[in-house]
Amino acid sequence: xxxxxxxxxxxxxxxxxxxxxNPHFTVAIGDNGTGKSTLLQAIQVxxxxxxxxxxxxxxxxxxxxxxxxxAINRISKQAEYFxxxxxxxxxxxxxxxxxIWRRVVSEYGKANSTKNEDxxxxxxxxxxxxxxxxxxxxxxxxIIAFYGVRQLGGNDIRKKRVKKNRLIIRDGYYNALGAKxxxxxxxxxxxxYDEELKEDREFKGTFEAVIEAIGLAIPYLKNIAxxxxxLELVADCEIEGQETRRLPHSLMSDGVKRMLGIVTDIxxxxxxxxxxxxxxxxxxxxGIVMIDELDMHLHxxxxxxxxxxxxxxxxNIQFVVTTHSPFIVQSVESDELINLDFIMDxxxxxxxxxxxxxxxxxxxxxxxxxxxxxxxxxxxxLTMLEDGSSSNxxxxxxxxxxxxxxxxxxxxxxxxxxxx
Numbered sequence: 001x002x003x004x005x006x007x008x009x010x011x012x013x014x015x016x017x018x019x020x021x022n023p024h025f026t027v028a029i030g031d032n033g034t035g036k037s038t039l040l041q042a043i044q045v046x047x048x049x050x051x052x053x054x055x056x057x058x059x060x061x062x063x064x065x066x067x068x069x070x071a072i073n074r075i076s077k078q079a080e081y082f083x084x085x086x087x088x089x090x091x092x093x094x095x096x097x098x099x100i101w102r103r104v105v106s107e108y109g110k111a112n113s114t115k116n117e118d119x120x121x122x123x124x125x126x127x128x129x130x131x132x133x134x135x136x137x138x139x140x141x142x143i144i145a146f147y148g149v150r151q152l153g154g155n156d157i158r159k160k161r162v163k164k165n166r167l168i169i170r171d172g173y174y175n176a177l178g179a180k181x182x183x184x185x186x187x188x189x190x191x192x193y194d195e196e197l198k199e200d201r202e203f204k205g206t207f208e209a210v211i212e213a214i215g216l217a218i219p220y221l222k223n224i225a226x227x228x229x230x231l232e233l234v235a236d237c238e239i240e241g242q243e244t245r246r247l248p249h250s251l252m253s254d255g256v257k258r259m260l261g262i263v264t265d266i267x268x269x270x271x272x273x274x275x276x277x278x279x280x281x282x283x284x285x286x287g288i289v290m291i292d293e294l295d296m297h298l299h300x301x302x303x304x305x306x307x308x309x310x311x312x313x314x315x316n317i318q319f320v321v322t323t324h325s326p327f328i329v330q331s332v333e334s335d336e337l338i339n340l341d342f343i344m345d346x347x348x349x350x351x352x353x354x355x356x357x358x359x360x361x362x363x364x365x366x367x368x369x370x371x372x373x374x375x376x377x378x379x380x381x382l383t384m385l386e387d388g389s390s391s392n393x394x395x396x397x398x399x400x401x402x403x404x405x406x407x408x409x410x411x412x413x414x415x416x417x418x419x420x
Contacts, residue, residue, distance in 0.1 A: 001142035001288050002318050003091040004098065006046060010069040010082040012038040022336045025307055026320045027294075029329060030340030036322040039338070040146065040290045041067065043320055044177050045103050046089035047144045047288055049119055053126025056170045061177045063087065063105045081108035093125050094140055094286065133168060141172060141273040143287025143317055147262050148179030149296060172273035181261040183232075186268045190226040190233075205279030206271040213267040213282040217313035218259055220302075233260065240301070255297035259306075262291065266314060286316040295325035303327035377401065 007018045013035055021043075028036045048061030069082045088102040101122040104115070129139045175182050196202035211224050214233075221235040223246075232249045237256065249260055270285035277284050295303050304327045310319060323329065329337065381397050 001047065001050060001091065001093050001144065001286065003043060003046060003089050003288060005090040006039070006042055007086070007088040007090075008038075008042045009084065009086040009088075011042055011045075011063070011085055011087055012067050012069060014038060014042075015069065015082070019338055021318070021320060022333075023318055025311060025318075025332065025336050026338060027307070027328060027332050027336055028320070028322045028338040028340065029324070034340040036340060037292055039340075040292055040320065040322060042087045043089075043288070043290055044146050045087045046101070047290075048177055049089075049101050049103060049122050050093070050126050050142065050144060051173065051176075052119060053123035054130055054169050054173065056167060059173070059175060059177045063103055065108065068105060068108055083107045093122065093142060096125065130169065138276055140277070140284070140286065141168070143266065143269050143273065143285050143289065144173065144176050145266060145269060145287075146177045146179070146290040147181065147265075147292065149293045168272060172269050176269070181265050183261065183265075186264055187231050189268060189272070191228060191231065203271075203275035203278050203281070206275050206281050209279050209282040210264070210267040210271055213270075213313045214260065214263055217263040217309050218256065219305075219309060220256065221260070233264065253297070255299060255302065258297055263310075263313065266317070270314075282313070283315060285314070286318075288318045288320065289314070291319065291321040293323060294321040295323045295328055298325075300325075300327050304331055307331050374401075 002023055003021055004023070005018060005020050007016075008014045009016045013033075017035075019039060028039050030036050044061050045063055048059070051060040063085055068085045070079045071082075072078070073080050083106060085105040086102055088100065090098060090100050092098055099121045102118045104118055129141060132139050171185060174185055190207075193202055193207050197204060197207075214224050215221060220237060220239050222238055224233060224235040226232075227234045227248060230248050230250075234246060234248045236244055236246050237252065238244045249257060252260065266289055267282050270282040274281045274285045294306065298306060303325045307328060308331065377397070377400065381394060381401075384394050384397065
């Protein structure tokens with residue numbers, strides 16, 4: 001699945017808006033309240049239409065009543081709801097011709113007013129895929145997943161090793177559009193993989209494909225393995241400036257923990273839905289993945305590379321993410337950026353990081369906090385020189401300057417004013 005364009009009408013805070021999505025990676029930025037999360041939720045609704053044609057899938061994401069745009073009437077003080085609420089998507093599924101589908105709520109109180117002609121094509125494709133699962137020309141199933149901010153990605157393992165029969169649709173799309181990563185299905189898969197492989201109920205190469213994807217997406221982790229005793233992944237954490245340590249997932253930093261949870265979940269879904277591809281299951285799987293606040297808990301140095309790392313690990317998956325990080329913004333192309341505040345003509349990857357902060361993200365000061373204080377201090381001393389302050393007052397201020405270059409500059413200015 002690939003969504004090329006999303007059109008929203010009367011959905012949450014948007015009266016009517018269209019967005020073009022990059023086929024590989026889209027980063028949405030903007031102040032809080034401008035609609036970054038709303039964009040992801042609209043894409044959830046659009047992608048969830050595929051589930052209407054699948055059996056045994058619970059999370060069929062519909063437009064919720066609280067997502068219908070409303071305003072409070074100044075006279076009656078009552079909410080007035082604006083309908084129809086529409087989420088319309090234009091895209092392809094597994095190389096099909098471009099199709100258009102929509103989800104609709106025609107009026108408030110009608111939970112789902114989507115008609116067959118609105119959703120028919122994408123639902124029919126899903127039905128055909130399901131019917132062909134056991135055929136020799138088995139289709140690739142699209143990866144569909146959403147990851148919110150209310151989860152740290154750490155293993156939340158229920159200490160139960162209960163084997164259950166594999167149901168591709170149920171397992172591959174379980175909680176796909178929920179906000180949290182449920183580590184238990186992934187844990188069960190890792191734990192029983194060798195046994196299932198021996199009994200010819202698992203595809204050869206998928207385990208290695210998942211581990212390789214984790215290493216590509218998180219280069220800080222080496223020698224990744226699954227610990228059958230701890231029931232979680234373990235790896236050597238090689239973070240610059242720190243001693244290399246072998247740690248279990250649960251004891252890693254919040255940034256690594258969250259990203260490992262997300263990446264492992266995506267790769268696992270590739271292995272379940274398209275396991276027949278074997279070692280290529282992750283690299284060749286297509287689909288759409290949404291991540292709210294990609295930069296959460298990530299070190300700034302990691303933020304510079306996380307987009308490219310995800311592209312390497314999942315080259316055929318379309319990512320749509322939100323961020324507040326200028327480092328992530330600086331790492332993408334112009335057509336990979338949606339700025340909900342204003343439109344930029346300059347490619348963000350051609351700007352310095354302080355220029356990204358001011359020109360693209362609207363930060364008031366181009367300086368880091370420390371440099372901002374230095375700037376204010378220097379400006380105060382220069383003002384004192386212009387105002388004719390005494391040498392003692394100026395020297396007292398100069399004594400607080402620790403930057404040698406800045407101090408030399410101010411000393412020369414003082415001498416030029418005849419101050420000693």
